[in-house]
Amino acid sequence: MPDKSSDLVQGTLDMLILKTLGLEPMHGYGISVRIEQMSKDVFRLNAGSLFLAMQRLERAGLIKGEWRDTENRRRAKYYALTEPGRKRRNRETREWGRQVAAIARILEAS
């Protein structure tokens, strides 16, 4: 079973989900497709990890789920970013940028 999400650094999946949901509310499948597209198929999400992460984020109040009809007239649970979620995303993006830059500097220096 290919599970590329295990390549994700611990905790980054949460950040990616928050980032993805920043554009518009989405359902689980939509999130996974969007992450795969944006990563150019580098990440492929295991459904287990994805749903667990979404449950965690919802309980922490960072995202909020709501049942709606899809364009194909199917019912799906759409998740939207809440205000705390937005703050968390901004903070983590900044933090991530700092860390990546720092790691890059270290790698270049050696």
Add this chain to the structure above:
Amino acid sequence: MMSLLRNLATGLRSLSRKEQVSKELDEEVNGFLEMAAEEKMKQGMSRQDALRSVRWERGNLEVTKEVVRAGGWESWVETCWQDLRFGLRTLSKSPEFTLVAVVVLALGIGVNVTIFNTANAALWRTLPVADPQSLVRLIPVRQDHHESEDLPVELAEELRRADTFSDVTTSTDDGLSFSYNGGSAERVVGEVVSPNFFTFLGIQPELGEGFSAGVGQGQWAPEVVLSYRFWQRRFGGDPHVLGRTIRLNNYPFVIVGVSPRNFYSLRVGFDPELRVPQMPPGQSLSQSELLSSSYAEITARLKPGIGIVRAETATDAASQQVLRDDEDNQRRMNPIRHVRLAPGGRGWPGELAPYRTSLLVLVGLAGVVLLVTCFNLTSMLLARATTRRREFAVRAAVGAGRGRLVRQMFMESVLLATAAGAAGLAMMSSTGNMIRSFLPQGHINVVLDLNPDLRSLWSTLGATLLAGVVIGLLPALEATRNNLTLGLKSDSAASIGDARASGFRKSLAIGQVALSLLLLTTAGLFERSVRNLEAEDPFPQPDRVLLFRMKPQRELYDGARIRVLAAEVVRRISALPGVKAAALAEEGPYGSRGAMRATIHASDGRTADADMDIVSPALFATLGIPLLNGRDFSVRDNEASKPVMIVDENLARRLFQSDNPIGKLVTRSMHDTDVAFEIIGVVRASRYYDLHQSPPPMVFLNLQQVGPYMPTLHVRVASANPETVVSEVRREFDLIDSGVPVFDVRTLGDRALDNLAQQRLVGDLAAAFGALALGLVAIGLYGLMAFSVARRTREIGIRVALGAERRQIMSLVAGEGMRIVLMGVAFGLPASFVVAHLIAAMLYSLHPNDPFSFVTVTFVLGVVTLLACYLPARRATRVDPLVALRYE
């Protein structure tokens, strides 16, 4: 915080609406599957291929659902709940085991919480008043640095004006003569308190509002607040008692309230029957000196933000002027010089303060009992785990993880402990009277509020959980040890694990033997010590001496009248049928007020410090103290005649060596004058006031010459059952004068027991603990040996088949048991010696290494444990080799 609440709310929702939540998850995950499959189908896959492909890429969606469901905390709660029900089912399948286990553990926990609750009530309980932490006690420090309790009440007035304390209250107490509806006088203990007492403490009376507002503003009125227990006892808890009139020292008082049920007093162990307001300065009532007491205990409440150190400085400064102006204080030999502050949240230490060491020793011994019961139960659970190895193996094989198995075992032991904890709590509340029976009673009753407070309940919960974990841990780990698959194979293959488990059980048995030896030797030493002290009791047949304490209130009876009354009481009660002799003594042997002291000077300058009592003629005959020389007091020695004194042989030897003391004159300083006494008799020295120490020199004065205050009538009766005489004596008292309260009615034997209350408390309870531990050891050893015999049936069968004799089989099995006992004794004896030396200060006429105690106890332990091993061993000798070998 918010997100934690949300997590909690979502979790609770999934627990309560399990179906709905589960359906939503199903729909969401299935939707995911469908959408992913549709995407594939658009690219031309068949529906079946598409679904398979999605599963391959995204993982099994059923597993996904499980993962998500298990992701929240509520699923943990749910499996715990499952384990709990599973545990209940397992335990109910073996009711005998469950019953024995719960009973054993309940004894262990019950003993602990009972003792802890008692110690807590006597030593650590916080007063049931508003904000007890802000209370402080004002402690007078005398010139010689000794501390006492009573301070001038003006100081309280002074401190109310200062800004250190938010409020100050005073309290002091004395016996009063109570009568109601024209009945005869009864003795009560009344506390006179400042009018703000109830508001100061912030307690809501059971009935009424406390003293009226007028009294609070200095308009004194004869109001009385009854204690809850006196209201129950004397008025049957009558709710219409407010407004009725009672008489205290013959003065009418109106009942304005009943104090709350959980409030006794500011003093530990003290529960006065009623409270009356202190009179403002300058006022007094001839019927009761108590109402205008000039000295009292002062308790104050710190203002918020003021520390005790700062408050002490301010209080000491304020007290200097008051102490200087107080003439009573200045006249004292040892005047109060300073005031110290002490925390008051637990109230004033009372009669029970000296029990501290005894109670702490008992708390320790109870802990040892709990340890023994835990060892015992661990051993039982280990045996049970061994026999359940196959069950665990099967459950592991069908997918239960080790963690889950351990948790299920734990659930069982926690269930056992919880049932035992509840039983222990029931034991605590039903043993209150047993504990109270050890409290010494006297002119003031010692009471103990044994209703559990929060601290006691927490300690019960703690002991329960601790026991649950301790007894569950080893069996759980042992039962689920790695080689679970071995459990599925034949028993013989699993016996490697059994051997280790039985090794553990042997160690636990050794521990039990050692600990119970420790308990038994401690109990033995205490009991021997009590026996030694009891043997010192100098009075023949103390159970045939009845005691009646009487208190003619000084405010109502002048000295001459009291003397007449006293003589009349002795004369008429001596003449009652069934009475051999009767006499009065101001205090009497082992009196609850303790020894009176006197310094006696001989004419040649020698002095002796002596204990003293004031007695009527015939006291020595009544008690059975032999008169060695001279004569007893007689009715002819009176106020008009010259003062006479009887001394004991110790005092005679101290002052006169071998000279005949009869007729010699000695002096005793009384107040500011020296009074000369002629010695008219010498009696044998006896442990009169205290059984614990060899008798100090002692002198007796004549009651008719000194005058009684609160004397005790001693009545020696002829029959072995004195109860019939009690009512006759009481009737006689009523006939002579029904205005004198008669109380504290008991026998001299009871008083002697009270004198040894501390030693009996520790000794008797330690003996009970020791007996309990011994029983547990016997059960434990028996179980272990029976188990071992059952396990070794085949081995024994082979030995018998090969020609071993019964005796050899017997020694094989019993030898195993005795090795355990010997090991236990080897560990237990040194520990016992250490403990014996720790408690040496509590032993009387006994060396801590007392060989008799140690040998007897070890012998008893040996006999009991031998018996516990013998029964299984005898069964082993009856093993029929044919049956045993076919058995496999």
